Amino acid sequence: xxxxxxxxxxxxxxxxxxxxxxxxxxxxxxxxxxxxxxxxxxxxxxxxxxxxxxxxxxxxxxxxxxxxxxxxxxxxxxxxxxxxxxxxxxxxxxxxxxxxxxxxxxxxxxxxxxxxxxxxxxxxxxxxxxxxxxxxxxxxxxxxxxxxxxxx
Amino acid sequence: xxxxxxxxxxxxxxxxxxxxxxxxxxxxxxxxxxxxxxxxxxxxxxxxxxxxxxxxxxxxxxxxxxxxxxxxxxxxxxxxxxxxxxxxxxxxxxxxxxxxxxxxxxxxxxxxxxxxxxxxxxxxxxxxxxxxxxxxxxxxxxxxxxxxxxxxxxxxxxxxxxxxxxxxxxxxxxxxxxxxxxxxxxxxxxxxxxxxxxxxxxxxxxxxxxxxxxxxxxxxxxxxxxxxxxxxxxxxxxxxxxxxxxxxxxxxxxxxxxxxxxxxxxxxxxxxxxxxxxxxxxxxxxxxxxxxxxxxxxxxxxxxxxxxxxxxxxxxxxxxxxxxxxxxxxxxxxxxxxxxxxxxxxxxxxxxxxxxxxxxxxxxxxxxxxxxxxxxxxxxxxxxxxxxxxxxxxxxxxxxxxxxxxxxxxxxxxxxxxxxxxxxxxxxxxxxxxxxxxxxxxxxxxxxxxxxxxxxxxxxxxxxxxxxxxxxxxxxxxxxxxxxxxxxxxxxxxxxxxxxxxxxxxxxxxxxxxxxxxxxxxxxxxxxxxxxxxxxxxxxxxxxxxxxxxxxxxxxxxxxxxxxxxxxxxx
Numbered sequence: 001x002x003x004x005x006x007x008x009x010x011x012x013x014x015x016x017x018x019x020x021x022x023x024x025x026x027x028x029x030x031x032x033x034x035x036x037x038x039x040x041x042x043x044x045x046x047x048x049x050x051x052x053x054x055x056x057x058x059x060x061x062x063x064x065x066x067x068x069x070x071x072x073x074x075x076x077x078x079x080x081x082x083x084x085x086x087x088x089x090x091x092x093x094x095x096x097x098x099x100x101x102x103x104x105x106x107x108x109x110x111x112x113x114x115x116x117x118x119x120x121x122x123x124x125x126x127x128x129x130x131x132x133x134x135x136x137x138x139x140x141x142x143x144x145x146x147x148x149x150x151x152x
Numbered sequence: 153x154x155x156x157x158x159x160x161x162x163x164x165x166x167x168x169x170x171x172x173x174x175x176x177x178x179x180x181x182x183x184x185x186x187x188x189x190x191x192x193x194x195x196x197x198x199x200x201x202x203x204x205x206x207x208x209x210x211x212x213x214x215x216x217x218x219x220x221x222x223x224x225x226x227x228x229x230x231x232x233x234x235x236x237x238x239x240x241x242x243x244x245x246x247x248x249x250x251x252x253x254x255x256x257x258x259x260x261x262x263x264x265x266x267x268x269x270x271x272x273x274x275x276x277x278x279x280x281x282x283x284x285x286x287x288x289x290x291x292x293x294x295x296x297x298x299x300x301x302x303x304x305x306x307x308x309x310x311x312x313x314x315x316x317x318x319x320x321x322x323x324x325x326x327x328x329x330x331x332x333x334x335x336x337x338x339x340x341x342x343x344x345x346x347x348x349x350x351x352x353x354x355x356x357x358x359x360x361x362x363x364x365x366x367x368x369x370x371x372x373x374x375x376x377x378x379x380x381x382x383x384x385x386x387x388x389x390x391x392x393x394x395x396x397x398x399x400x401x402x403x404x405x406x407x408x409x410x411x412x413x414x415x416x417x418x419x420x421x422x423x424x425x426x427x428x429x430x431x432x433x434x435x436x437x438x439x440x441x442x443x444x445x446x447x448x449x450x451x452x453x454x455x456x457x458x459x460x461x462x463x464x465x466x467x468x469x470x471x472x473x474x475x476x477x478x479x480x481x482x483x484x485x486x487x488x489x490x491x492x493x494x495x496x497x498x499x500x501x502x503x504x505x506x507x508x509x510x511x512x513x514x515x516x517x518x519x520x521x522x523x524x525x526x527x528x529x530x531x532x533x534x535x536x537x538x539x540x541x542x543x544x545x546x547x548x549x550x551x552x553x554x555x556x557x558x559x560x561x562x563x564x565x566x567x568x569x570x571x572x573x574x575x576x577x578x579x580x581x582x583x584x585x586x587x588x589x590x591x592x593x594x595x596x597x598x599x600x601x602x603x604x605x606x607x608x609x610x611x612x613x614x615x616x617x618x619x620x621x622x623x624x625x626x627x628x629x630x631x632x633x634x635x636x637x638x639x640x641x642x643x644x645x646x647x648x649x650x651x652x653x654x655x656x657x658x659x660x661x662x663x664x665x666x667x668x669x670x671x672x673x674x675x676x677x678x679x680x681x682x683x684x685x686x687x688x689x690x691x692x693x694x695x696x697x698x699x700x701x702x703x704x705x706x707x708x709x710x711x712x713x714x715x716x717x718x719x720x721x722x723x
Contacts, residue, residue: 004510008444011507018451030458032480034465055377081380081471086479095465 029097034082036098037075039111043092046071046115050084050093059084066119075101075109157203157233159183165203170195181552182403183237184618189250192226192241196253199228199239206231206546207257207533208622208631209648212267214298216245218616218643222273224250226260227620227633231551236620243273252278259533262656263648270297282316285359289313296367303364303371318355320345327668331360340655344662344671351666354659369645370637375401375475375613378645382632383469385647388431391424392625393632393647394473399554400634401475401642404619405610411556412597413477413605418556419490419593420464420472421623422586426497427456428626429579429586436576437508439672440517441711445508452500459493462486477606487594494587505580513717518573522661522674525570532657535650536628537582538678541575543568548624555623560592572677579626616643625650654678669713 020027029035046069051059058077062070084093103109118127155161159177166172166185174186187195199205205228213223222243229236243250252275254261264275265284272295275281286296289310295301320326320343330341339360345353365385369378382397383390395417402409430453437445457467463482464470472478482490508514529539539546547564549557565581567574615638622631628650637643661674 001510001512004507004512007507008448008511011448011503012444015448015451018454030462030465032465033461034471053376055373055380079380079384079469080466081469082465082479083376083380 029099031097033097033099034080034095036096036101037073037078037080037084037111038094038096039073039113040092040094041113043090044071044113044115045090045092046117047089049087049089053083053087055079055081055083063125066124067117069115069117071113071115073111073113074106075111076106078109157230157235159235159237162199162203162230162235162237166195166198169198178618181234181236182620183235184240185237186240186242189241189243192224192239193251193253193256195239196226196228197256199237200257203230204530205229205237206530207259208236208629209633209646209652210253210260210263210267211633211644211646212271212273212297213635213644214271214300215242217299221245222248222271224267224273225633226253227631229552229622231546234552236552236622238618238620248272249274249276251276254278254280257533258531259653259656262652269295271295272298285362287362288315296364301367303367315357317343317357318353321353323347324352329671331357342671342675344668346668349667349669351662351668351671352664354662356655356659358655366645366647370642372641374640375642378642379473379475380469380471382647383471383473385649386625387468388428389424389625389627389630390468391420391470391472392623392630393649394471395421395555396621396623396630396632397634397645397647398473398475399621399623400619400632401613401636402607402619403621404617404634404636405475405613407476407607407609409477409607410604412481412600412603413607415556415559415593415596415600416478416480416482416605417473418560419482419590419597420460420470421555422589422593423456423460423463424470425586425626426583426590427453427460429583430456430497430501432579432626433576436518436673436676437514439676439710440514441714442508442511442514442517445504445514448504449501452497452504455493456497459490462489474606476609477604479605481602481605482597484598487598490594491591494590498584498587501580501583513714515573516717517673517714518576518677519569519571521572521670522666522677523570523663524657524661528657528660532660533653534628534657534678535653536625537575537578538628538650538654538657540564540566540578541572541677542570546629548622548629552622554621556593556596559596560589562589572673575677582626613640627651628654651678667713669709672710 048061051061051071056077056079058074060072064070080095082095085095101109120127159180162183163172163175163185170187170191172185172187176184200207208227208229211225211227215221215223222245224241224243226239227236241250250273252264254264255277261280262284264278265281267273268275268281269283269285287309289312291307291310294307324345324347327344327346328341329344331339340356340358343355344351365381368381373381379394379398383394385393430449434446434449434453437443437449460470461467463486464472464480472480524538524542526542526544529542529544535546543566545564545566549562550564562585565578565585567577613636615636617636619634619636620631622629630650631648633646634642635644655678658675658678666674
């Protein structure tokens, strides 16, 4: 019993204090960590692939008119699986190393993106024209309307 | 020499006494047989008693949209011969009754109560037919797992209804532990019937946190979304659920997983086992009042978590699996760190175990507590370290090889002690076996050329195909059954976590003369999740008084026993 206790003390002594100084010292995450979701809205073409695979359904898509598609990302519900990053064909979504996402306001974790889309002449559904120049020539105009303000 | 069983011999033995309607054996390791409704109990008795099969789970399915009938499957496993099988019976919607198999197989108790609650199949002759899964006051005649029940419908509850608890034996006092249980992570309520300090009986009420995961799986999500939901069934061993689910779908759809992906799955699963067992060891020490062991084993565990974060992108929910393979490769640059963490954990755990194994007070706290005999293991269907601590060498990794376990050399750690100490020693032994396997996985990865990590997936997964697969989780065997369906999602998905069987075995461990102070560690020895208790209530029936016991009081009770033992040591 005594020998066991002495050995226990020695192990504890050798290990010392292992408590990290966080949050007083920064603690960067490992490379490849799946943290905050960031969206590069310039690259996004509004295909909706991310909404299709999201297990938590935090990416929702609404077509408010034949020309405007709204993508709402409720990242407070995100489970950080990284499927959206994986399937995005245009490299628009990324999960970075940021993990300090606690907030008192859910709106801080909400990304709403309005996309100006072209309309298919045959089916009437939205699609994104291939080049910025084509986007200018699309029939229609950027609407300034209240898009049913409810977001969160 | 016991005769080797094959699917044919099992079928032959059953056909001798039972008219088998149909049988199907997609591989030499799988068998599905359909029997008439009135012969189910007999068929299960033959499989369980004569052929010594291990009962796994019962699944009830509403197949009305497909063939107008209900279906019940009783699953059995023949571990020595690597065969898993199911006894299938179709029920007419007009006569939804089925003879209970619980009198023959006590381990089927919960599963049968669950199909009664959720699918609405009445089980005749069940020794304890009380509700299990649904909340108190759930309306009669509504069965959530039926296909005509919308996944988001929440019926109004009848507030006046209460749960029919068991009556305590005369002269016994009832000690209610829960609904927030001090030892298990889930909210569960144990009513312990005590005579003084001695436990003379118990009653269980659980499923307070039933999250309808299976319903979501077969009505809302798609095949690849369920992987992530499955991972979140458990907060400690999530990867085993996602792997098991993926393997069940892969089996049903005939998807071939590339070798490299299989090795990565094995590596991650073993990493998970190391951290889970170290966590359990720490918490077991904490429960008996030996906080030194808790601190040190969690210190050793932390680098394993960091390694997991480095390899998969997250400390705990690795999200590494997809149907068909894995999502992230493990590259040669990462090998060194894996090996060095494995060496460190190996050395430090060894030191720690050597230091605490002579701590006589600690050992006295574990030895002879919660005796669980091999026969009881078989009856209750207990799995994992709980079974192996009683000398029953069942391990899905060896008996039903999956992932890359057929390429790895390892021993199945068993112990004959049948008590809490034996279960502790099994878990400690498994830490070292797992570390050995992690090193072997790294060596395998060095030789396997880098290539595809996802297998070829057919355009559409064929509907109404069965798949079942199990993974050896840290706590025991996790079993997933998938019936493939339409619209890119399963028709039925059934999860059986190891604790489902292991918790049912706990009443068997409360042998005559169990002390109240030994209850936390007995329960803890089964399932390694100890959560915080808010409060518990002691009802002294004799004096019709009740007073509450806070978490600290319960821990104090458990710890003062350790101190008392230590004091006797000194004398």
